[in-house]
Amino acid sequence: MLGLAQGIAILAMAQAPVADNFGHQALVDGRETAAIAAIMDNDRIETDDPARLINLGIAYAREGDAELARQLFEAARDNRTRVELETAEGEWVDSRRLARQALAMLERGEFADSARIAAR
Numbered sequence: 335m336l337g338l339a340q341g342i343a344i345l346a347m348a349q350a351p352v353a354d355n356f357g358h359q360a361l362v363d364g365r366e367t368a369a370i371a372a373i374m375d376n377d378r379i380e381t382d383d384p385a386r387l388i389n390l391g392i393a394y395a396r397e398g399d400a401e402l403a404r405q406l407f408e409a410a411r412d413n414r415t416r417v418e419l420e421t422a423e424g425e426w427v428d429s430r431r432l433a434r435q436a437l438a439m440l441e442r443g444e445f446a447d448s449a450r451i452a453a454r
Contacts, residue, residue: 357393366393373389373393384417388436395436403445
């Protein structure tokens with residue numbers, strides 16, 4: 335079983351092509367720059383989509399930009415849209431809850447050590 339550090343990675347839909355739109359595979363592979371590019375270049379994803387915000391936050395946190403990551407996680411937490419997202423462990427979790435968990439992990443410095451992903 336994956337710990338929270340790995341398990342916060344999310345997948346809102348089980349279809350791989352959809353997940354890859356959110357940089358999922360690049361994040362799993364530790365390719366944060368590629369994940370950011372994949373997410374930012376995808377005009378089919380709303381800029382305020384919770385999975386998009388969380389995955390971008392994860393990528394930026396891993397790259398060391400804690401302030402931008404915090405802003406993205408806070409935007410997901412405060413988003414008026416709530417969605418259920420699937421963790422890497424297969425657990426469905428409210429996007430606001432995942433954003434709060436990501437913020438707590440950021441504060442503890444956990445993104446420097448391990449992987450988390452958000453996608454749809």
